[in-house]
Amino acid sequence: MTTRHSERTSTASGVVIDLSAAIVTVTDEEPKILLVRPADMAPRPGLPFGPFDPTGHRTLEEGLRAWVEEQTALHLGYVEQLYTFGDRFRDPKERAGGPRPVSVGYLALVRQTALKDAGDSIWGDWYRYFPWEDWRSGAPTIIDSLIAPALTEWVDSATSKPDRNRRRERVNLAFSLGGAAWDNERVLDRYELLYEVGLVFEASFDAGADPSDKLAGTQTHTGAALTKDHRRILATAMGRLRAKIKYRPVIFELMAPTFTLLQLQRAVEALSGGRLHKQNFRRLVAHEGLVEPTGHISGQTGGRPAELFRFRREVVHERPAPGVRVAVQVSKRAG
Amino acid sequence: MTTRHSERTSTASGVVIDLSAAIVTVTDEEPKILLVRPADMAPRPGLPFGPFDPTGHRTLEEGLRAWVEEQTALHLGYVEQLYTFGDRFRDPKERAGGPRPVSVGYLALVRQTALKDAGDSIWGDWYRYFPWEDWRSGAPTIIDSLIAPALTEWVDSATSKPDRNRRRERVNLAFSLGGAAWDNERVLDRYELLYEVGLVFEASFDAGADPSDKLAGTQTHTGAALTKDHRRILATAMGRLRAKIKYRPVIFELMAPTFTLLQLQRAVEALSGGRLHKQNFRRLVAHEGLVEPTGHISGQTGGRPAELFRFRREVVHERPAPGVRVAVQVSKRAG
DNA sequence: GTAATAGTGTCTTTCAGACAGTATGAC
DNA sequence: GTCATACTGTCTGAAAGACACTATTAC
Numbered sequence: 001m002t003t004r005h006s007e008r009t010s011t012a013s014g015v016v017i018d019l020s021a022a023i024v025t026v027t028d029e030e031p032k033i034l035l036v037r038p039a040d041m042a043p044r045p046g047l048p049f050g051p052f053d054p055t056g057h058r059t060l061e062e063g064l065r066a067w068v069e070e071q072t073a074l075h076l077g078y079v080e081q082l083y084t085f086g087d088r089f090r091d092p093k094e095r096a097g098g099p100r101p102v103s104v105g106y107l108a109l110v111r112q113t114a115l116k117d118a119g120d121s122i123w124g125d126w127y128r129y130f131p132w133e134d135w136r137s138g139a140p141t142i143i144d145s146l147i148a149p150a151l152t153e154w155v156d157s158a159t160s161k162p163d164r165n166r167r168r169e170r171v172n173l174a175f176s177l178g179g180a181a182w183d184n185e186r187v188l189d190r191y192e193l194l195y196e197v198g199l200v201f202e203a204s205f206d207a208g209a210d211p212s213d214k215l216a217g218t219q220t221h222t223g224a225a226l227t228k229d230h231r232r233i234l235a236t237a238m239g240r241l242r243a244k245i246k247y248r249p250v251i252f253e254l255m256a257p258t259f260t261l262l263q264l265q266r267a268v269e270a271l272s273g274g275r276l277h278k279q280n281f282r283r284l285v286a287h288e289g290l291v292e293p294t295g296h297i298s299g300q301t302g303g304r305p306a307e308l309f310r311f312r313r314e315v316v317h318e319r320p321a322p323g324v325r326v327a328v329q330v331s332k333r334a335g
Numbered sequence: 336m337t338t339r340h341s342e343r344t345s346t347a348s349g350v351v352i353d354l355s356a357a358i359v360t361v362t363d364e365e366p367k368i369l370l371v372r373p374a375d376m377a378p379r380p381g382l383p384f385g386p387f388d389p390t391g392h393r394t395l396e397e398g399l400r401a402w403v404e405e406q407t408a409l410h411l412g413y414v415e416q417l418y419t420f421g422d423r424f425r426d427p428k429e430r431a432g433g434p435r436p437v438s439v440g441y442l443a444l445v446r447q448t449a450l451k452d453a454g455d456s457i458w459g460d461w462y463r464y465f466p467w468e469d470w471r472s473g474a475p476t477i478i479d480s481l482i483a484p485a486l487t488e489w490v491d492s493a494t495s496k497p498d499r500n501r502r503r504e505r506v507n508l509a510f511s512l513g514g515a516a517w518d519n520e521r522v523l524d525r526y527e528l529l530y531e532v533g534l535v536f537e538a539s540f541d542a543g544a545d546p547s548d549k550l551a552g553t554q555t556h557t558g559a560a561l562t563k564d565h566r567r568i569l570a571t572a573m574g575r576l577r578a579k580i581k582y583r584p585v586i587f588e589l590m591a592p593t594f595t596l597l598q599l600q601r602a603v604e605a606l607s608g609g610r611l612h613k614q615n616f617r618r619l620v621a622h623e624g625l626v627e628p629t630g631h632i633s634g635q636t637g638g639r640p641a642e643l644f645r646f647r648r649e650v651v652h653e654r655p656a657p658g659v660r661v662a663v664q665v666s667k668r669a670g
Numbered sequence: 671g672t673a674a675t676a677g678t679g680t681c682t683t684t685c686a687g688a689c690a691g692t693a694t695g696a697c
Numbered sequence: 698g699t700c701a702t703a704c705t706g707t708c709t710g711a712a713a714g715a716c717a718c719t720a721t722t723a724c
Contacts (some may be wrong), residue, residue, distance in 0.1 A: 081418060086439075102395075183655050279688080303700080304701080318515070595675095638676065639674080639720065
């Protein structure tokens with residue numbers, strides 16, 4: 001290895017950059033992710049992505065906004081760069097001699113919108129792809145029935161004792177099987193663990209085991225698969241978003257201009273994957289100054305009408321890290 | 336604009352990817368950043384960076400580790416991807432017809448090490464490049480003497496009232512001039528604001544005003560400049576690291592295997608840019624279970640000998656977000 | 671002794687978590 | 698009336714911030 005700076009133009013020849021977007025919204029108390037059926041008729045849907053055009057795009061983010069708005073007629077509000085994915089063979093086409101595909105992943109938030117049906121875009125429920133992440137109705141059954149036994153077996157099947165300990169530590173950290181509290185931000189850790197253990201479809205597909213897609217959805221796999229490494233990108237987005245709502249008021253990017261406190265709580269719960277304590281939630285958003293009353297009353301709620309609130313923009317000047325810092329309950333149901 | 340997925344190989348032709356590293360250590364209570372003098376004899380130092388080799392490197396991070404270890408003989412412990420930088424003209428060579436340079440930036444932490452002198456690498460004090468970020472001895476004088484007046488003038492010079500309000504809001508958020516508390520994580524916000532206002536050398540250089548570098552270090556510019564956009568990458572690294580030490584035990588990546596509590600405190604202070612309350616710091620690291628006593632006593636301390644501690648690895652299983660969550664004092668000196 | 675750092679104890683305030691109870695609508 | 702949701706008040710314990718004090722070294 002004698003590579004030096006001066007040689008880099010030659011080594012970079014087989015690389016292409018694209019920009020992929022995890023576009024998230026919340027409708028009817030469910031978090032949704034925008035998915036497209038790729039042009040080449042791949043069997044599984046994927047995140048929208050497009051080329052980075054170095055001549056037309058002044059910045060990476062500008063490039064992302066441009067082709068997303070063009071393809072989906074969606075105007076992106078909040079956009080944040082997530083991570084750059086460049087693992088070998090992240091796109092199976094690379095095996096057939098294609099260039100190394102590097103993708104800069106973005107997280108974007110949009111308000112509930114009627115999606116133009118022109119393209120092949122659909123809003124997918126993100127827990128369809130991560131059923132083990134939704135604890136709103138208690139512990140997901142798939143963990144007890146499928147994931148935990150498989151992980152235990154994986155730990156026990158390690159050949160050496162230090163190896164077994166490392167595996168156990170990883171399992172305990174990711175899935176809290178050792179009695180620790182569930183950490184709703186470790187979405188990527190959990191996905192990567194399931195990938196390594198072979199519990200997600202993409203793992204066997206990437207290994208070349210079953211290119212005909214037959215195994216997708218069988219009981220040996222958990223959650224629905226996306227094309228290429230897009231489920232990994234989505235996992236990154238989920239983890240980042242779950243972390244971010246705790247210290248930045250990004251949740252309001254997903255809300256209508258006015259909303260009831262319960263609507264706000266349900267949106268946070270949908271993203272966080274757990275229940276919040278209602279009274280404390282109300283106190284928190286009021287006390288932190290995140291919202292202010294509009295004086296208007298909501299329509300039908302199923303009970304007593306609720307007051308409508310709006311986001312208080314001034315909060316970003318008053319508090320160093322304004323967000324919804326309420327503890328997420330993942331074991332029992334809360335009112 | 337009719338770009339579609341299928342055309343991306345053609346649009347990506349003029350792009351090269353490199354990997355840049357903000358390699359941080361703390362020695363003698365000062366945070367340091369590894370800098371190299373580029374091979375093409377550019378007048379300003381920069382972060383080490385190297386090409387991404389799509390044929391040789393299985394992952395981006397593996398590529399980074401490989402050439403860093405090769406070039407600097409440093410073994411990187413903690414490595415974290417930061418951000419991908421792709422703004423047009425981020426490398427001035429692009430103006431002369433060069434390809435669009437996209438750089439994936441990494442943050443790496445290494446223990447205090449005797450750096451092999453083989454290359455042209457040096458450890459630079461990172462506050463030399465960000466003098467307004469060091470509040471350990473009280474408010475930096477450069478803010479009162481230079482930055483605050485210039486920012487005020489910039490706010491007042493806006494042509495429309497809404498524009499003036501937007502500028503004031505940005506200044507208040509970044510530099511807390513409106514009475515808010517200083518947020519030590521907003522390193523990038525502050526650098527980008529200074530860049531836009533023209534208070535850092537790179538701004539005038541990038542605009543083509545003074546390619547002969549003569550203005551570097553004059554009183555109209557704040558802090559020392561780095562080559563290309565490397566100061567922006569460093570700002571991203573500083574902000575991320577300051578945030579991270581609060582909820583992950585990354586500080587121990589920079590410490591010797593055993594250390595006194597004051598050494599640990601000084602390291603945190605060096606990175607955070609402020610003072611910590613000594614007694615509370617001790618209580619925190621003990622109470623959170625971050626450290627455990629070794630039973631051994633340190634040597635020369637200048638006073639009573641101190642007990643040596645070590646990092647308690649088990650803490651990552653016990654607490655959801657173990658880190659040094661002590662409030663950083665930026666106004667007055669603390670014991 | 672002084673100077674400097676190490677380490678303990680405790681008071682106060684803030685705030686998160688939990689629970690009890692009242693208010694107002696639909697039916 | 699019941700049921701469902703909206704909203705208020707209060708208790709408790711954890712933890713952060715601040716302060717006072719003692720301990721052990723070098724000089």
